[in-house]
Amino acid sequence: MIPSRSEFLPIRGLRTHVRHWGRVGAPKIFMQHGWMDVSASFQFVVDCLRQDWHVIAFDWRGFGLSERSSADTYWFPDYLADLEAVLDHYAPGEAVNLLGHSMGGNIVSLYAGIRPARIARLVNLEGFGLPATRPEQAPGRYAKWLDELRTRPEMRGYASLDEVAARLQKTNPRLPGERAAFLAGHWSALDADGQWRILGDPAHKMTGPLLYHADEVLACWRRIAAPVLWIEAEETEMWRWMGPKEEARAEIDRRRAHLAEVTARMMPGAGHMLHHDQPELLARMIEAFLDGAEVPG
Template identity: 50%
Template sequence: MHVRGLPQHLLIWGDLARISAEEPLLVMVHGWMDVAASFQFMVDELRQQPGWADRPIAALDWRGFGRTPAPLGTDAYFFPDYLGDLDAVVHALSPDHPIDLLGHSMGGNVVTMYAGVRPHKIRRLVNLEGFGMPATTSDEAPDRYTRWLDELRTPMQLKSYDSLEGVAGRLQANNPRIRTEHAMWLAQHWAREEGGRWVINADPAHKRVNPLLYRVEEVTALWARITCPVLFIEGLQTQYFALFNGRYTRDEFLVRAEAIAKLRIESLDDAGHMLHHDQPEALAGLLADHLALPSDVSVAPPQSPGA
């Protein structure tokens, strides 16, 4: 399908003609430097859950990732474009019925913002480790814009590999918990052969800094408008917050999350940031339970560590 002038690549499981109030569409969006096919292992397990054998599911490749091309001349990417692309896909696939929506990492941040913009379109929301980013202040803007302008003048490149096994090895280096057979399968979707080398299916421009500051007050204002039940799932062994060297913590996330009225937080053991690769079976069970909730069920508030 075409979305905002781009040929949008989608993976579809099941029959979209089955979409109804009783069988809402589940739409899934991936994280940064990932692809829609990344959800395949989780979908395989979800199909084993009662009521999920034929339910329609769709996953998209964000612009400039996987098999969705970058717009001609793109040299930077912005969150409003992700929201615009998602909105177009949702309205095209399920114009008459609310959907269930799931996002991982960057995609988790996008879907949680989107649920605050279009609350009437979302029946259930699932956020997989979309914790957000450290708070910024306006005095950071000059240096951020300077860095962005400098990077626009700097060619960006992604490493290529001499074999599909090399790509799978990269996936396993990033996440030692991913099973070898899963890494080999995903490698052929994560990269393509080009001139005797295997090249990552991602626009190198994604590596450039975003010049726009992350404004917590804007994000939480959107979260406060969410009306559907929200399930947030994290890996107990995630290293996400270690990336920020104390500038952003899980406790800060929990404070922000108080803006979401109907939030439940669950954790998966033996799982890191890529929990849909690490524990697809356990994750599928949590999803099936949450997405089967009746509309009027109240959701427990988020729990602090060790609670």
């Protein structure tokens, strides 16, 4: 494995963990993980990159080794502000190569439309967005949020790292044992009770009080000026929240059509965690795209 090194930055009042691979001074790629994931999740892709890169990935607030918020709710705009602070620190005034997976894909795509001049090339890995909502859903959503504030969620404990690895493989049966073992050591930590617990604030599991406004998101997507590489996994089930598969396919295609310059590819032999399932192919796709060459697939 290519070794990584950790750095901690004060970002908007929270101690934020940043992971680096490669040579400082090499061309940069910023990689942002998804919900209940960590920056180390990109290790397998980094190992497969063939060119000289400086890969920078940080743990979102309340995930991995980054500090948890003292507030009882995580607000999505904070992710955008944290991302901008990190980019300003490591690439001031530069247009950057930016990649995000799942929740991270949603965040980086929003940011690319909000700050189009900051992005050279954008890679979205299954960052489709959330289900569209209707105004009449607001009272119920607020009520659910208030109800959940009364009983805070907890993270389950595991007796060993082997149990954590088994949990990862249960969620993703394609995950080889050695990769599961590596991820388990970064995805969890031993607590004072001798239990291994996932490095994610349980507050992330709570329902957010605000509705998801797809029209506002797509307004941001339409302002993205950078070329976009859009990668889906053939065996993903992320479409299920949109309804029957035919309806989901139509909605995903409708959203993608708002991107001005997009290269769409389907990843064979992979589920939603495609950076774990097919890291070599994903690395080839990323490097071809960043080079302006034909993207395989």
